[in-house]
Amino acid sequence: MAKDIGIDLGTANVLIFVKGKGVVLNEPSVVALDTATNKVLAVGEEAYQMVGRTPGSIVAIRPMKDGVIADFDITQAMLQYFINKLKVKSMFSRPRILICCPTNITSVEQKAIRQAAESTGCRNVYIEEEPKVAAVGVGMNIFEPSGNMVIDIGGGTTDVAVLSMGGIVTSESLKMAGNTLDNDILQHVKREHNLLIGERTAEAIKITIGTATPIEKESAEPGAQTMDIRGRDLLTGLPRTLTITEAEIREAMRESVYSIVSTAKQVLENTPPELSADIIDRGIVVTGGGALLKGLDRLLSDELKVPVAIADSPLDAVAMGTGVLLDHLVKSKIK
Numbered sequence: 601m602a603k604d605i606g607i608d609l610g611t612a613n614v615l616i617f618v619k620g621k622g623v624v625l626n627e628p629s630v631v632a633l634d635t636a637t638n639k640v641l642a643v644g645e646e647a648y649q650m651v652g653r654t655p656g657s658i659v660a661i662r663p664m665k666d667g668v669i670a671d672f673d674i675t676q677a678m679l680q681y682f683i684n685k686l687k688v689k690s691m692f693s694r695p696r697i698l699i700c701c702p703t704n705i706t707s708v709e710q711k712a713i714r715q716a717a718e719s720t721g722c723r724n725v726y727i728e729e730e731p732k733v734a735a736v737g738v739g740m741n742i743f744e745p746s747g748n749m750v751i752d753i754g755g756g757t758t759d760v761a762v763l764s765m766g767g768i769v770t771s772e773s774l775k776m777a778g779n780t781l782d783n784d785i786l787q788h789v790k791r792e793h794n795l796l797i798g799e800r801t802a803e804a805i806k807i808t809i810g811t812a813t814p815i816e817k818e819s820a821e822p823g824a825q826t827m828d829i830r831g832r833d834l835l836t837g838l839p840r841t842l843t844i845t846e847a848e849i850r851e852a853m854r855e856s857v858y859s860i861v862s863t864a865k866q867v868l869e870n871t872p873p874e875l876s877a878d879i880i881d882r883g884i885v886v887t888g889g890g891a892l893l894k895g896l897d898r899l900l901s902d903e904l905k906v907p908v909a910i911a912d913s914p915l916d917a918v919a920m921g922t923g924v925l926l927d928h929l930v931k932s933k934i935k
């Protein structure tokens with residue numbers, strides 16, 4: 601039984617799609633290591649639970665940072681762990697596998713990722729660019745001669761691309777995405793409130809009360825929503841609870857959010873006019889977990905003067921796209 605497998609090897613999350621089954625694995629891209637022996641202790645969800653909570657002898661790291669592979673051996677071990685979890689060798693015969701990697705990886709890294717996949721029993725390993733896969737994952741027909749624009753905001757990178765006839769016409773990749781917003785929040789709380797919080801708390805703040813533009817709420821004034829957060833007071837060294845507002849968190853993330861807007865503007869400015877006309881008709885689709893930041897679609901459409909839609913399942917778009925592209929690869933027999 602030959603099955604096709606698609607992998608979204610993301611900075612924040614790894615998703616695996618199996619043809620006929622859908623997304624079968626969705627875990628954080630985190631590995632826990634014993635610092636003395638460098639032995640892998642846990643991978644994925646289990647390792648994520650350890651982030652910021654490990655004793656001195658253990659580190660929980662994200663081997664891919666800022667959309668590049670920061671630690672290659674560990675990325676390879678993580679990929680092998682996830683593929684082995686599927687029991688590829690016993691379940692499938694010579695599966696085809698499409699791996700969608702961070703945009704900025706080198707050809708040497710691509711080759712090593714390919715080898716890591718081959719060593720787990722996969723044959724015919726294809727590597728694809730993230731924005732292309734995201735675009736097909738949200739149902740865009742990128743193979744016809746018309747312009748489609750996608751903004752993929754992941755954990756480490758924001759990829760903006762205009763696609764036509766199966767290829768990327770104009771694109772930009774910005775090393776600024778969800779993780780940058782978390783760090784903006786962490787630094788703001790430290791600087792303005794002398795409170796040290798962990799990266800998981802910063803992410804929870806972004807997800808709970810983070811906004812790109814003020815959101816009108818029936819129950820409260822725009823920007824007035826609050827959240828109680830806990831951390832360590834930098835002056836006393838003791839645990840402390842602090843109440844923060846939606847408005848101050850929006851301000852803390854403002855510069856990074858506007859960098860994403862400027863990157864999208866730059867891509868539009870470099871787009872051939874015929875394709876620009878198509879984009880006005882079809883609008884821009886935003887994918888990746890960062891697309892879930894509240895009010896981002898409104899901010900982007902106000903700034904870019906083009907309709908903007910958030911994908912239905914932005915976190916799954918790339919994984920779903922791998923399935924569509926694998927079908928296309930089979931039909932066109934491109935290796």
Ligand SMILES: Nc1ncnc2c1ncn2[C@@H]1O[C@H](COP(=O)(O)OP(=O)(O)OP(=O)(O)O)[C@@H](O)[C@H]1O
Binds near residue numbers: 890892
């Ligand atoms: N509801 C939400 N609001 C805002 N951000 C969110 C929300 N849910 C998830 N995110 C953010 O989305 C990011 C992860 O997105 P995704 O899984 O698409 O990234 P990735 O594909 O692993 O990364 P990359 O594309 O950089 O390799 C994280 O920064 C996470 O905090």
